[in-house]
Amino acid sequence: MERGHHSPSAGAGVETGQAREFYLPELPRLLPVAYHPDAARIEFASNGWVRRWLGDCFAGEADLVFFLRQRNGIYGPLTVPEAQYQRALDIADWYQYVTVIDSFVSDRSALGASDTGAREVFAAIMAEFLGTAQPSGGDGEPVGDARAARLPYGAAGRDLWRRISPGLSPAQVRRFGESLEAFLRGCATEIRAKLTDDVPDYETCMAVRLDSFGCDFIELMTEYGAAVDMTEFIPELTDVHTHCMRQMIIVNDLLSWRKEHAQDDKMTVVRVLIEREGHDLQSAVNRLCGLVEHHERAYLAARDAVLAGPLGEREDVRAYLRGLDHLIGGSQEFEYLTPRYYGDGSVWDGSTHGWLDLDAPVARFRETPRNGTGSTVDDVVRCPVPHGDSATAHPGVARPTRAADTNGRTPVARPQRTFAVAPGALPVLGHALQLWRRPLQFLRSLPAHGDLVEIRLGSKPAYLACHPDVVMQVLLDSRTFDKGGPLFEKARLLVGNGLVSSEWEDHRHQRRMLQPAFHQARMRGYVSLMAEEIDAVTSAWHEGEAFDVSDAMHALTLRITARTMFGTTVGDRAVPEVAYCMPIIMRGVYQRMVAPIGWQEKLPTPGNRRFDTVRARMHDVIRETIEDTRRSAVDRGDLLSILVNARDDETGEKLTDEEIYDQVMTLLIGGTETTGNTMAWVFYILGQHPDIERRLHAELDDVLGDRAPTFDDLPNLSFTWQVLQETLRMYPPAWMLTRTTTREAELAGRRLTPGSIVMYSPYAQGHNPALFADPEVFDPDRWRPELAKSLPRGAMVPFSAGNRKCIGDAFGQAETTLTLATIATRWRLRPQPGARPQTAVPKASLGTGRLLMLPRRRDRSAVPTPAVLSDVH
Numbered sequence: 001m002e003r004g005h006h007s008p009s010a011g012a013g014v015e016t017g018q019a020r021e022f023y024l025p026e027l028p029r030l031l032p033v034a035y036h037p038d039a040a041r042i043e044f045a046s047n048g049w050v051r052r053w054l055g056d057c058f059a060g061e062a063d064l065v066f067f068l069r070q071r072n073g074i075y076g077p078l079t080v081p082e083a084q085y086q087r088a089l090d091i092a093d094w095y096q097y098v099t100v101i102d103s104f105v106s107d108r109s110a111l112g113a114s115d116t117g118a119r120e121v122f123a124a125i126m127a128e129f130l131g132t133a134q135p136s137g138g139d140g141e142p143v144g145d146a147r148a149a150r151l152p153y154g155a156a157g158r159d160l161w162r163r164i165s166p167g168l169s170p171a172q173v174r175r176f177g178e179s180l181e182a183f184l185r186g187c188a189t190e191i192r193a194k195l196t197d198d199v200p201d202y203e204t205c206m207a208v209r210l211d212s213f214g215c216d217f218i219e220l221m222t223e224y225g226a227a228v229d230m231t232e233f234i235p236e237l238t239d240v241h242t243h244c245m246r247q248m249i250i251v252n253d254l255l256s257w258r259k260e261h262a263q264d265d266k267m268t269v270v271r272v273l274i275e276r277e278g279h280d281l282q283s284a285v286n287r288l289c290g291l292v293e294h295h296e297r298a299y300l301a302a303r304d305a306v307l308a309g310p311l312g313e314r315e316d317v318r319a320y321l322r323g324l325d326h327l328i329g330g331s332q333e334f335e336y337l338t339p340r341y342y343g344d345g346s347v348w349d350g351s352t353h354g355w356l357d358l359d360a361p362v363a364r365f366r367e368t369p370r371n372g373t374g375s376t377v378d379d380v381v382r383c384p385v386p387h388g389d390s391a392t393a394h395p396g397v398a399r400p401t402r403a404a405d406t407n408g409r410t411p412v413a414r415p416q417r418t419f420a421v422a423p424g425a426l427p428v429l430g431h432a433l434q435l436w437r438r439p440l441q442f443l444r445s446l447p448a449h450g451d452l453v454e455i456r457l458g459s460k461p462a463y464l465a466c467h468p469d470v471v472m473q474v475l476l477d478s479r480t481f482d483k484g485g486p487l488f489e490k491a492r493l494l495v496g497n498g499l500v501s502s503e504w505e506d507h508r509h510q511r512r513m514l515q516p517a518f519h520q521a522r523m524r525g526y527v528s529l530m531a532e533e534i535d536a537v538t539s540a541w542h543e544g545e546a547f548d549v550s551d552a553m554h555a556l557t558l559r560i561t562a563r564t565m566f567g568t569t570v571g572d573r574a575v576p577e578v579a580y581c582m583p584i585i586m587r588g589v590y591q592r593m594v595a596p597i598g599w600q601e602k603l604p605t606p607g608n609r610r611f612d613t614v615r616a617r618m619h620d621v622i623r624e625t626i627e628d629t630r631r632s633a634v635d636r637g638d639l640l641s642i643l644v645n646a647r648d649d650e651t652g653e654k655l656t657d658e659e660i661y662d663q664v665m666t667l668l669i670g671g672t673e674t675t676g677n678t679m680a681w682v683f684y685i686l687g688q689h690p691d692i693e694r695r696l697h698a699e700l701d702d703v704l705g706d707r708a709p710t711f712d713d714l715p716n717l718s719f720t721w722q723v724l725q726e727t728l729r730m731y732p733p734a735w736m737l738t739r740t741t742t743r744e745a746e747l748a749g750r751r752l753t754p755g756s757i758v759m760y761s762p763y764a765q766g767h768n769p770a771l772f773a774d775p776e777v778f779d780p781d782r783w784r785p786e787l788a789k790s791l792p793r794g795a796m797v798p799f800s801a802g803n804r805k806c807i808g809d810a811f812g813q814a815e816t817t818l819t820l821a822t823i824a825t826r827w828r829l830r831p832q833p834g835a836r837p838q839t840a841v842p843k844a845s846l847g848t849g850r851l852l853m854l855p856r857r858r859d860r861s862a863v864p865t866p867a868v869l870s871d872v873h
């Protein structure tokens with residue numbers, strides 16, 4: 001719960017720097033939002049209940065109506081949309097009840113006047129609630145705890161308890177008492193902090209907020225809504241609850257900041273970051289948005305882990321977890337719609353990001369900043385400054401180029417992001433020739449010109465986001481910077497309207513359906529399938545017989561994706577077919593993507609006919625596999641059966657065969673090209689850097705000896721991971737990506753019209769000397785945790801960021817780590833003598849091109865000496 005019923009007014013709060021507005025980026029919103037079918041009826045009935053039972057708490061009719069206009073009565077119907085009507089109404093009334101208390105807590109002329117006074121009232125409420133209030137004194141007048149009997153809070157609490165307690169088990173009743181106590185304790189601590197001007201540190205603030213937000217009874221209300229009792233499973237649900245509640249608290253503190261700021265509230269994580277951690281307002285907001293995403297994803301991961309385990313078999317647990325999903329989604333929806341945060345009289349227009357005024361009596365999300373504030377939208381994603389004076393520089397990670405933030409009370413010199421037009425445009429062609437002939441060199445040269453650089457593709461402008469802040473602004477606001485761009489339509493040839501190519505609205509729905517397939521808890525099963533495939537492929541290698549490592553790695557990763565996707569039952573037939581068709585399709589699509597004009601693909605050439613035949617064959621194979629999977633109708637743990645059984649939480653709909661086909665193609669391509677290229681690059685690099693290979697072998701010998709790695713070994717292979725991370729920096733498979741603006745936007749001070757092409761390039765970033773010192777040096781030590789943490793957010797985005805971040809990032813990292821560890825335990829791959837040095841081949845994904853190497857069995861007894869090492873090199 002949160003507080004207050006006064007409109008924010010200028011100057012009422014402490015100054016948080018010069019900022020009088022801030023930009024709230026789009027939050028991920030990966031969870032469903034649903035209104036109870038009787039939402040309106042419940043809201044009105046609940047407002048009536050407030051008037052009847054709590055009306056006397058308010059100073060007069062005007063204050064009561066002011067409270068009702070905040071629409072607190074819709075919080076219940078939004079958070080328990082599946083509850084039976086009466087329970088949903090009880091819950092709506094309960095949330096109104098605690099919100100009334102909460103509102104008076106933040107009012108210094110009411111409960112907020114003194115923490116001891118409030119504690120006394122709270123003790124009385126508790127006693128009333130649990131039926132322990134004892135009148136005492138000869139005149140029969142209630143005293144002490146029994147004072148609450150005269151308070152409307154007490155009577156309203158009794159009414160609620162009478163209605164709710166019969167629906168709870170004895171264990172839940174006990175928890176309920178404790179939860180109310182925790183809530184009231186948290187409120188009292190908040191009052192004290194405000195009166196003593198005490199801003200806590202982050203974790204202390206969180207601990208108090210967990211109480212004052214009412215987390216324990218929020219869990220109980222969710223159980224009550226689903227008519228289940230989770231008491232005995234609380235230990236197993238720890239992670240689920242932690243991330244759920246932290247997400248909700250941070251979202252609440254972000255969205256209620258206008259009000260909390262005006263009311264000088266100390267117990268909000270926004271103020272904590274400003275006053276205790278040296279952020280200015282915008283960087284605090286940015287940091288918290290990152291934490292929202294982190295907790296939201298971690299919640300999903302923890303939830304899916306429970307679902308994938310033995311508890312996932314239980315209908316009551318599943319219903320409860322569905323309830324938590326709705327709680328998170330609904331809570332956030334409420335916080336966008338309530339006038340409580342935007343000022344009395346605000347009416348929500350559905351927008352969820354933009355500039356928010358701190359001073360205006362009624363604020364809405366605006367697309368542009370106020371004139372003359374000095375803030376620009378590109379402040380949105382500035383990364384947090386590490387504690388202390390500045391980021392620790394280290395030879396491998398260049399010091400961030402932005403100015404250090406100060407604490408919120410001092411005016412901040414904000415770095416203005418620079419805009420530049422790339423030199424060297426030709427008439428008519430613009431920069432198309434450079435991008436076509438030497439794309440990597442061209443992209444690498446651009447960040448030196450500015451933070452956002454305009455290039456020309458023919459006569460049309462396109463913008464490369466170069467500075468990490470600008471990149472993050474684009475990636476975190478996927479509604480404005482949606483999927484699109486020159487290669488986009490051609491990519492749809494291959495993947496239809498799958499996850500990677502879908503546009504904003506569709507994407508949210510698709511991502512919700514697919515996310516469970518990538519849950520951490522599924523990873524162990526996937527990793528054991530991966531291990532079988534790696535074993536099968538490498539056991540066919542022969543000492544000294546050269547082969548194309550690029551081809552071999554693509555074949556391996558294709559088999560891995562296909563096996564994990566189709567499982568063993570139906571996969572045995574589909575996997576070889578897919579392995580045959582896919583390379584032909586990929587080549588054909590690539591040719592179509594780069595073809596300057598569109599009609600060649602329609603000519604009846606042998607190449608085009610073959611492409612069409614193989615595409616049709618692939619279509620048939622996958623369709624048959626989907627049908628087989630549908631017939632078996634159980635979740636066998638493979639990706640396809642998860643897709644076939646997936647149901648959208650909001651609409652209850654299942655995916656159609658055509659939708660599943662698009663997702664299968666998306667995953668086959670997304671999961672194969674990227675990991676295949678990464679593996680080819682890493683072996684190429686190890687062939688060039690025997691010193692690094694030696695360190696890799698030392699780790700593998702230490703952790704594994706001569707056995708093959710398993711899922712449990714992955715966290716211990718830290719140097720192996722660093723080698724892969726550095727490979728992704730130098731040779732990111734997704735080397736250039738595009739977006740299209742769906743509406744007018746501002747980047748680095750430049751106004752972009754709707755339909756503008758915006759690009760980002762993990763390759764250009766990875767080679768930018770302002771971000772990575774000596775970028776052409778392959779140095780896995782850059783990724784030692786103590787050094788990597790000084791890297792600005794957004795500098796290293798090989799998997800992208802925001803809600804279009806790679807869904808297979810954990811899968812891909814497990815796969816590449818396992819493959820590298822397994823192969824390097826047994827084999828050394830040496831460059832074929834006389835083979836030409838490789839140059840990066842940027843197609844849809846950045847590959848090595850043909851890469852001939854010789855496999856040599858590793859003799860682990862012979863530790864290579866420097867002389868031997870220089871020989872092989």
Ligand code: HEM
Pocket residue numbers: 499500501511561666667670671672674675678732733734737738797798799800803804805806807808809811812813816
């Ligand atoms: C080294 C491995 C990988 C890299 C570097 C990588 C990189 C990326 C990047 C940069 C994006 C965002 C594209 C954009 O911004 O337009 C992306 C999205 C995606 N990736 Fe990956 N990927 C990898 C592995 C995988 C794997 C193993 C899978 C599946 C098994 C996968 C499936 C996807 C999908 C479905 C999306 C679309 C996500 C969405 O829009 O919600 N990727 N990947």
